Amino acid sequence: METSSSEKEKHLAAMKAVTYIKNGQVIGLGTGSTADYAIREIGKLVQKGLQIKAIPTSKKTQELAESLDIPIIDSNSVDYIDITIDGADEFNEDMVLIKGGGGALLREKIVASMTRKQIIVADSSKQVAKLGLAFKLPIEVIPFASNYVMNQVRGLGGTCDIRHQSGKIFVTEQGNWILDANFGHIKDPQSLSHSLNKISGLVCHGLFIDLADIVIIGRGNEEETIA
Numbered sequence: 061m062e063t064s065s066s067e068k069e070k071h072l073a074a075m076k077a078v079t080y081i082k083n084g085q086v087i088g089l090g091t092g093s094t095a096d097y098a099i100r101e102i103g104k105l106v107q108k109g110l111q112i113k114a115i116p117t118s119k120k121t122q123e124l125a126e127s128l129d130i131p132i133i134d135s136n137s138v139d140y141i142d143i144t145i146d147g148a149d150e151f152n153e154d155m156v157l158i159k160g161g162g163g164a165l166l167r168e169k170i171v172a173s174m175t176r177k178q179i180i181v182a183d184s185s186k187q188v189a190k191l192g193l194a195f196k197l198p199i200e201v202i203p204f205a206s207n208y209v210m211n212q213v214r215g216l217g218g219t220c221d222i223r224h225q226s227g228k229i230f231v232t233e234q235g236n237w238i239l240d241a242n243f244g245h246i247k248d249p250q251s252l253s254h255s256l257n258k259i260s261g262l263v264c265h266g267l268f269i270d271l272a273d274i275v276i277i278g279r280g281n282e283e284e285t286i287a
């Protein structure tokens with residue numbers, strides 16, 4: 061249901077993204093409201109006879125796909141994924157993304173890494189000149205390590221809070237916690253990513269670098285593609 065201009069932009073981007081899908085392909089299904097538009101469009105194509113197999117990045121996405129009769133397969137049953145359509149919380153002109161607003165960043169990053177053509181769909185508000193100012197960087201941590209990881213993040217110049225939902229700590233589908241880290245403007249995403257990846261107990265962070273092949277942005281009544 062479209063209730064605002066940003067919803068319309070998400071839908072426009074999603075409709076364009078599904079035009080890349082070909083019969084017989086394995087498709088990664090992202091998580092979030094923009095990815096949901098694409099999944100509904102894929103569902104319509106499946107009803108019309110498109111034959112694909114899909115790998116969802118979250119339980120919510122799997123439930124939506126199953127409700128639309130999109131065939132689901134196990135991620136371990138394939139060596140690669142042809143196309144994934146996923147959303148983003150922020151992206152810049154170099155197609156560096158911040159993801160994880162929905163807490164599905166770990167599976168999203170695994171699926172993106174397995175994917176040959178990663179298509180990011182977004183409304184125009186997600187495009188930023190400076191990463192990290194409008195949206196904090198999600199970091200998935202093993203609960204046992206959360207205080208240690210928070211101290212290490214402080215050492216890298218960030219502050220962070222453990223994500224809560226409905227008054228309780230948010231627990232990911234893998235049983236981990238999310239830290240939402242504020243580094244201010246992330247000027248050097250590669251360097252920050254490298255430093256974060258070295259922290260024990262940090263499972264995954266939401267900086268997606270060199271993982272997006274195409275970004276489709278809904279803008280007003282049109283969509284625009286960066287590749």
Ligand code: 5RP
Pocket residue numbers: 090091092093094095146147148149158159160161162163164165168
């Ligand atoms: C979930 C994500 C989403 O792709 C991101 O939060 C964007 O969501 P939306 O399309 O609802 O704005 O990374 O972990």
